[in-house]
Amino acid sequence: MAAYIVRRLWQIVPTMLGVILLIFFLFNVVGGDPSYLLAGKISNPETIANIRKQLGIDEPYYVQLWIFIKQVVTFDFGQSWSTNEYVSSIFASRLPASLMIGIPLLIVEAIIAILIALGVAYVRGSLTDRAVMVSCTVAQSVSILVYIIVFQYVLAYKFGLFPVQGWGNGFFENLFKYASLPILIALVVSLAPNIRLYRTFLLDEINQDYVRTARAKGLTENRVMLVHVLRNAAIPIITNLMIQLPGLLVGLFLIERFFSIPGIGREVILSVERSDFPVIKAITVYVALATMLANLAADLLYKAVDPRVELK
Amino acid sequence: MDLFPTFRTQGGLGRCGAAILCALSVLVVGCGDRSPKSAQQAPSDAAVSSAVSPVQADGKKVLRIPFVVAETGFDPANVHDLYSSIVVEGIFDTLLTYDYLAEPAKVVPKITTEMPLAEDGGKVYTVKLKKGVYFSPHPVFGDKKRELVARDITYSIMRHYDDSIKPVWRFLIEGKIVGLDDWYAANKKAGKIDWDAKIPGIEEIDSHTIRFKLTKPDVNFNYVLAHPAMSIVAREVIEKFPNDAQANPVGTSAYYLKEWVRGQKIVLEKNPNFRGGTWDFKPSGKDPYDEVLVKQMQGKPLAQIDRVEIYPIEEEQSRWLAFKNKQLDLVNIPGNFAPQALPGGNLAPDLVAQGIRLQKMVDPEYTYLYFQWNDAVWGGAEPHKVALRRAVAHAINRDEEINVIRKGQAIRAEFIVPKGVAGHKEDFATNHTYNPPLANALLDKFGYKRGADGYRSTPDGKPLVFKITRQATAIDREFDELYKKNLDVIGIRFGTETEKFADSLKRQKRCQVTIRGSAWIADYPDGDNFTQLLYGKNIGESNDACYKSEAYDKLYEQSRSLPDGPERDKIYLEMQKQFEADTPWVMGVTRLRNQAIYPWVLGYKKHPVLLSEWMYMDINTGKGK
Numbered sequence: 001m002a003a004y005i006v007r008r009l010w011q012i013v014p015t016m017l018g019v020i021l022l023i024f025f026l027f028n029v030v031g032g033d034p035s036y037l038l039a040g041k042i043s044n045p046e047t048i049a050n051i052r053k054q055l056g057i058d059e060p061y062y063v064q065l066w067i068f069i070k071q072v073v074t075f076d077f078g079q080s081w082s083t084n085e086y087v088s089s090i091f092a093s094r095l096p097a098s099l100m101i102g103i104p105l106l107i108v109e110a111i112i113a114i115l116i117a118l119g120v121a122y123v124r125g126s127l128t129d130r131a132v133m134v135s136c137t138v139a140q141s142v143s144i145l146v147y148i149i150v151f152q153y154v155l156a157y158k159f160g161l162f163p164v165q166g167w168g169n170g171f172f173e174n175l176f177k178y179a180s181l182p183i184l185i186a187l188v189v190s191l192a193p194n195i196r197l198y199r200t201f202l203l204d205e206i207n208q209d210y211v212r213t214a215r216a217k218g219l220t221e222n223r224v225m226l227v228h229v230l231r232n233a234a235i236p237i238i239t240n241l242m243i244q245l246p247g248l249l250v251g252l253f254l255i256e257r258f259f260s261i262p263g264i265g266r267e268v269i270l271s272v273e274r275s276d277f278p279v280i281k282a283i284t285v286y287v288a289l290a291t292m293l294a295n296l297a298a299d300l301l302y303k304a305v306d307p308r309v310e311l312k
Numbered sequence: 313m314d315l316f317p318t319f320r321t322q323g324g325l326g327r328c329g330a331a332i333l334c335a336l337s338v339l340v341v342g343c344g345d346r347s348p349k350s351a352q353q354a355p356s357d358a359a360v361s362s363a364v365s366p367v368q369a370d371g372k373k374v375l376r377i378p379f380v381v382a383e384t385g386f387d388p389a390n391v392h393d394l395y396s397s398i399v400v401e402g403i404f405d406t407l408l409t410y411d412y413l414a415e416p417a418k419v420v421p422k423i424t425t426e427m428p429l430a431e432d433g434g435k436v437y438t439v440k441l442k443k444g445v446y447f448s449p450h451p452v453f454g455d456k457k458r459e460l461v462a463r464d465i466t467y468s469i470m471r472h473y474d475d476s477i478k479p480v481w482r483f484l485i486e487g488k489i490v491g492l493d494d495w496y497a498a499n500k501k502a503g504k505i506d507w508d509a510k511i512p513g514i515e516e517i518d519s520h521t522i523r524f525k526l527t528k529p530d531v532n533f534n535y536v537l538a539h540p541a542m543s544i545v546a547r548e549v550i551e552k553f554p555n556d557a558q559a560n561p562v563g564t565s566a567y568y569l570k571e572w573v574r575g576q577k578i579v580l581e582k583n584p585n586f587r588g589g590t591w592d593f594k595p596s597g598k599d600p601y602d603e604v605l606v607k608q609m610q611g612k613p614l615a616q617i618d619r620v621e622i623y624p625i626e627e628e629q630s631r632w633l634a635f636k637n638k639q640l641d642l643v644n645i646p647g648n649f650a651p652q653a654l655p656g657g658n659l660a661p662d663l664v665a666q667g668i669r670l671q672k673m674v675d676p677e678y679t680y681l682y683f684q685w686n687d688a689v690w691g692g693a694e695p696h697k698v699a700l701r702r703a704v705a706h707a708i709n710r711d712e713e714i715n716v717i718r719k720g721q722a723i724r725a726e727f728i729v730p731k732g733v734a735g736h737k738e739d740f741a742t743n744h745t746y747n748p749p750l751a752n753a754l755l756d757k758f759g760y761k762r763g764a765d766g767y768r769s770t771p772d773g774k775p776l777v778f779k780i781t782r783q784a785t786a787i788d789r790e791f792d793e794l795y796k797k798n799l800d801v802i803g804i805r806f807g808t809e810t811e812k813f814a815d816s817l818k819r820q821k822r823c824q825v826t827i828r829g830s831a832w833i834a835d836y837p838d839g840d841n842f843t844q845l846l847y848g849k850n851i852g853e854s855n856d857a858c859y860k861s862e863a864y865d866k867l868y869e870q871s872r873s874l875p876d877g878p879e880r881d882k883i884y885l886e887m888q889k890q891f892e893a894d895t896p897w898v899m900g901v902t903r904l905r906n907q908a909i910y911p912w913v914l915g916y917k918k919h920p921v922l923l924s925e926w927m928y929m930d931i932n933t934g935k936g937k
Contacts, residue, residue, distance in 0.1 A: 032813070040480030047483075153633065164634050166639065270575065
């Protein structure tokens with residue numbers, strides 16, 4: 001197991017090098033020259049040249065690339081080009097807000113989606129099953145923007161059930177007051193596709209011989225569904241959950257923007273608008289790293305869930 | 313609990329399905345106004361007349377306002393966005409400022425005892441500082457009150473020459489002050505900045521008197537001294553935070569930065585060392601509401617508001633709903649909500665019932681569509697190219713832009729100096745009227761022949777395409793539709809070139825963009841700030857079209873030596889004629905600002921140039937002060 005983990009961690013190095021090259025290429029080819037944005041309303045070539053020098057983008061490409069690699073290795077991405085804030089400080093101050101939305105969402109969404117999927121898989125082919133599937137298809141077809149606009153208007157403004165927007169200073173104030181509606185919206189948006197997906201995973205198992213055998217042995221339906229079926233469907237479900245984990249780092253762009261949540265997703269949008277490369281590259285590198293670590297964690301979980309799985 | 317009963321539900325809704333459908337039905341049905349809150353949002357007239365702020369934390373007067381875009385930081389020399397400049401103006405003092413009510417905007421002393429004394433035809437300005445102007449408390453000053461002195465002004469100006477902070481406002485003083493550019497050159501040569509140097513053109517006569525010697529007469533120098541970029545900082549604070557002056561603003565004005573959660577909340581509180589002063593302004597005579605403001609505020613000490621809370625809220629719906637929910641005290645009505653909030657141009661009855669006041673103002677700005685002067689098809693002074701640009705100017709229907717795209721919240725820009733700016737000609741009507749038949753006649757006359765498909769070619773037979781460089785935003789697409797429709801009428805093919813904003817700026821500076829929409833808002837309320845946009849020597853800087861006309865340049869240079877007045881107005885009119893003759897731009901619109909203000913906000917009037925009016929405002933808490 002340890003050798004497997006070491007080997008997988010070692011594989012991160014070449015992958016990360018590829019990510020670095022890709023980011024560097026994209027920024028220099030399609031990223032836009034930030035010096036023109038930072039130069040203000042009236043600038044001359046001398047001002048532009050000075051800004052380029054201060055940002056270090058007047059250096060040869062190989063020097064810039066080497067600096068980037070050093071930043072990735074040391075996890076020190078320097079300061080934002082537009083605000084001078086340290087990138088580490090940006091993550092430290094913005095990530096908690098994104099996680100406050102993302103973590104409860106992931107947990108609640110997984111529980112509800114799995115339970116509903118179990119339910120409809122159990123009554124597959126029934127009117128309930130069909131009604132839920134149609135509802136999910138309809139719900140999936142609606143843009144997240146519509147959910148945000150309608151929920152914000154109806155639930156927050158008209159009914160006054162939640163604040164229209166904003167963010168406080170206390171953990172519980174934020175979780176129960178400000179994060180509730182954003183979580184609810186994200187939940188509504190993400191439930192539909194996941195219910196459909198998990199239902200498919202469960203249906204694959206429900207028709208297996210071992211399920212019939214379990215029933216023939218006289219096991220209760222609860223035990224059949226919650227222990228045998230769910231456990232065997234767990235691997236693809238875990239894969240799906242793990243895929244969603246790195247998304248916690250980037251937050252929910254639109255939701256954070258509409259509800260004025262000082263999260264990392266909102267920061268990503270601002271950084272792209274401002275061509276703030278230090279922030280963009282830090283976020284990209286962290287997400288890439290998180291994706292690789294989440295994949296590794298998923299593989300290890302497979303083994304925990306199903307001892308037959310062999311890690312090679 | 314038995315979640316999975318041994319019988320299977322066939323043909324009926326199970327509990328799970330019912331729950332989901334129920335939730336969806338709430339989504340669909342729950343959009344009606346069944347809110348008990350909605351009744352509270354329309355209080356009686358009596359309630360409105362005595363309306364008090366809903367927020368009175370610790371008995372303090374709190375003003376809550378939104379920003380449309382997140383701020384970046386508060387170093388006056390480095391701030392490159394409008395919203396950060398608003399905060400800068402609230403924290404720092406400039407030598408001069410603007411009269412709160414005067415129309416047109418008038419420069420007045422802020423921390424000087426009187427207006428600077430101009431000598432030698434406007435080459436020398438002597439400034440006398442008020443005594444007792446103190447920086448807000450900060451650990452770097454210890455327990456002592458730190459007074460603002462002449463050296464602080466010299467240092468603050470010198471900072472615009474510190475390349476390491478990427479200064480963006482150097483152009484305001486570059487080449488203007490004797491010895492400043494030489495000092496910069498010497499620093500560059502030495503590889504370090506001599507902050508203790510004496511600048512010949514900034515003479516510190518004593519601790520409270522400073523004399524500026526300019527390289528040539530400049531009638532607009534007072535505007536420079538009133539610009540937020542010329543805010544005065546304390547050297548010891550800047551040196552304490554060499555890498556992050558943006559996050560550590562310490563000034564002498566009415567407020568100091570109490571709390572800053574970047575991109576989410578900026579809290580300013582009253583500077584305990586603020587020098588004070590009395591609200592003493594006269595009505596402009598042009599706006600009847602000035603009388604109300606004077607009645608509300610005259611004689612009150614300045615800075616009645618104890619705390620200003622600023623919330624960056626990018627999305628229009630969020631901003632508007634936050635205002636309607638009384639989370640904000642005033643808001644610039646978002647464009648998409650203008651039809652709902654301003655039916656027929658007046659405030660909606662439900663808003664009026666809450667005592668909300670509407671303040672309409674014309675921003676000192678305009679938009680324009682420029683043609684690249686060096687372009688082989690669209691640029692240059694040859695008659696057929698001039699005719700082509702004029703034809704476009706006659707073809708574009710700006711009224712449709714105003715009514716459809718701007719939702720009625722703009723007026724046509726006619727003159728090269730916009731409304732509200734010194735030098736504007738009020739009754740001027742441009743020759744560039746909407747007149748498609750004239751546009752067609754011009755094109756026919758100058759050999760732009762129509763092909764079988766109805767579209768024209770150039771006189772030498774090449775395809776003629778109006779290819780505009782723009783981003784891919786929603787409003788850009790609306791303009792695409794308008795331009796295509798208008799240009800189809802005169803047989804000019806429409807095309808687009810999508811590009812990132814930064815790339816457009818880069819190519820624009822290099823005179824490589826053929827056609828693009830742009831806008832300019834006043835840095836200072838003088839016509840010079842706008843007429844310079846077409847000056848030949850500003851190519852590569854602010855002359856987007858790279859327009860070069862000897863006649864225009866000569867007139868511009870004449871205008872620069874004159875103060876605002878009939879003589880300069882006459883020259884501006886000549887410049888306008890030259891501009892219309894050459895048509896390097898198609899003039900666009902001037903946008904309107906519609907401020908909705910709750911009744912407990914007193915003394916507020918959006919100033920056309922000042923960015924933060926907080927020190928002149930008050931909040932009705934119902935308790936007096």
